[in-house]
Amino acid sequence: MATVSLTVNGKVMSAEASADTLLVNFIRENLGMTGTHVGCDTSQCGACVVMVNGDSVKSCTMLAVQAEGTEVTTVEGLASNGDLHPMQQAFHDNHALQCGYCTPGMLISSIDLVTKNPNATEAEIRHGLEGNLCRCTGYHNIVKAVQAGAAEMKG
Amino acid sequence: MSEFNYAMASSADDASTQVKGTGDGSLIAGGMTLIPSIKLGLATPTDLIDLAGAGLSGISVEGTTVTIGAMTRHVDVASSKEVVNAVPALSGMASGIGDPQVRNRGTIGGSVANNDPAADYPAACLGLGATIQTNDREISADDFFTGLFTTALKEGEVITSVGFPIPERAAYVKFPNPASRYALVGVFVSDGPMGIRVAVTGAGINGVYRESSFESALSGAWESATLDGVKADESSMASDIHAAADYRAHLVGEIARRAVAASV
Ligand SMILES: Cc1cc2nc3c(=O)[nH]c(=O)nc-3n(C[C@H](O)[C@H](O)[C@H](O)COP(=O)(O)OP(=O)(O)OC[C@H]3O[C@@H](n4cnc5c(N)ncnc54)[C@H](O)[C@@H]3O)c2cc1C
Ligand code: FES
Ligand code: FES
Numbered sequence: 001m002a003t004v005s006l007t008v009n010g011k012v013m014s015a016e017a018s019a020d021t022l023l024v025n026f027i028r029e030n031l032g033m034t035g036t037h038v039g040c041d042t043s044q045c046g047a048c049v050v051m052v053n054g055d056s057v058k059s060c061t062m063l064a065v066q067a068e069g070t071e072v073t074t075v076e077g078l079a080s081n082g083d084l085h086p087m088q089q090a091f092h093d094n095h096a097l098q099c100g101y102c103t104p105g106m107l108i109s110s111i112d113l114v115t116k117n118p119n120a121t122e123a124e125i126r127h128g129l130e131g132n133l134c135r136c137t138g139y140h141n142i143v144k145a146v147q148a149g150a151a152e153m154k155g
Numbered sequence: 156m157s158e159f160n161y162a163m164a165s166s167a168d169d170a171s172t173q174v175k176g177t178g179d180g181s182l183i184a185g186g187m188t189l190i191p192s193i194k195l196g197l198a199t200p201t202d203l204i205d206l207a208g209a210g211l212s213g214i215s216v217e218g219t220t221v222t223i224g225a226m227t228r229h230v231d232v233a234s235s236k237e238v239v240n241a242v243p244a245l246s247g248m249a250s251g252i253g254d255p256q257v258r259n260r261g262t263i264g265g266s267v268a269n270n271d272p273a274a275d276y277p278a279a280c281l282g283l284g285a286t287i288q289t290n291d292r293e294i295s296a297d298d299f300f301t302g303l304f305t306t307a308l309k310e311g312e313v314i315t316s317v318g319f320p321i322p323e324r325a326a327y328v329k330f331p332n333p334a335s336r337y338a339l340v341g342v343f344v345s346d347g348p349m350g351i352r353v354a355v356t357g358a359g360i361n362g363v364y365r366e367s368s369f370e371s372a373l374s375g376a377w378e379s380a381t382l383d384g385v386k387a388d389e390s391s392m393a394s395d396i397h398a399a400a401d402y403r404a405h406l407v408g409e410i411a412r413r414a415v416a417a418s419v
Contacts, residue, residue: 131254
């Protein structure tokens with residue numbers, strides 16, 4: 001066991017974890033934040049995507065010990081003072097979710113995408129979300145939401 | 156998941172010493188291949204030695220060579236202005252690996268060491284005549300990739316960087332498997348200081364290889380028409396649920412033709 005300390009959604013947190021603890025399990029089980037999901041065993045679905053030091057990563061494919069000292073953002077950290085993040089609001093407004101299982105990962109990937117490329121075209125958004133699978137929506141409304149969220153984030 | 160110990164290495168030599176001192180340890184770079192393999196029980200290392208703190212990332216262009224540190228992530232190669240200017244085929248190849256989250260963690264060293272028969276970097280290394288630098292020696296790409304998931308690396312040997320000679324023209328075209336995004340067939344072509352090269356990934360029965368018949372044809376005339384209607388030898392093509400050998404043999408010719416047409 002090692003003590004893993006990291007900053008999650010702005011708060012310093014630490015817990016004991018064995019070396020084989022995946023970051024996603026550390027977040028869900030050790031830290032008790034279950035907004036980040038697990039949808040596959042093969043690193044393909046993106047339900048587990050969180051931000052680590054400003055880059056979106058698959059938290060099912062990273063060890064908690066590898067995240068020692070990093071800054072992590074999960075879906076729980078997006079809203080502030082009860083106001084949804086513009087990307088969350090855009091998903092809501094554009095009906096970009098049905099069951100919602102993929103949504104936490106979709107949101108983090110989308111925010112990473114438009115932060116780095118604020119004027120992303122539809123094609124760039126589709127290419128940029130290749131690591132996130134959605135079994136419900138057929139993606140069209142997700143792409144619309146990301147465009148709306150991007151416009152809102154530019155202010 | 157199987158249990159293992161975890162330790163950070165401070166340099167390539169330290170990583171090599173540490174991994175040799177373990178029972179059945181493994182180096183870990185981006186973890187994008189190793190962690191899924193451990194999760195599926197395909198790898199059961201006793202120890203993981205992490206290269207993240209070994210100082211092996213960075214890109215430099217000096218004279219006629221682009222040198223990329225082993226821990227440099229795919230996203231950094233894809234977005235490097237220096238690589239885009241010197242070898243756009245290489246940055247373009249990196250931007251097509253997997254998805255953004257894979258590119259945010261996966262590294263050139265891990266990809267080259269893993270030598271997955273459908274991976275992109277092995278084709279770029281062979282197709283540009285790269286040199287793989289380890290903590291111990293230099294290995295030419297022609298000698299490095301020795302078969303499916305196997306390389307010339309010795310036990311505990313650590314890749315430190317890969318040097319790519321800058322070509323006069325080159326291109327990489329991938330026909331991706333639509334589900335995994337790995338190459339069903341990918342062809343890297345180049346014309347430059349290392350001669351005319353056509354490297355094929357995703358197709359060959361022994362993994363990445365050079366299609367020498369196309370290379371000799373192109374040395375007559377570097378134009379896509381030279382490869383009109385050519386095919387690879389079907390008997391040396393892989394065959395699986397994704398594509399039969401005859402289809403791959405056809406695709407190798409067609410994708411090589413497109414790569415020559417796209418070369419800059
Ligand atoms: C969903 C998904 C899609 C992908 N799609 C593609 C794709 O389209 N094309 C493609 O090419 N790849 C693809 N990959 C693989 C990806 O590129 C990996 O990053 C790469 O194969 C391994 O790099 P890594 O840094 O993650 O290595 P790791 O997983 O950390 O290590 C892989 C192996 O290399 C060894 N190793 C690592 N670094 C070194 C070193 N410096 N010296 C010696 N040995 C070392 C490790 O011990 C291990 O055996 C995909 C992966 C995923 C999960
Ligand atoms: S749980 Fe599917 S990619 Fe992480
Ligand atoms: S909304 Fe159900 S998986 Fe995307």
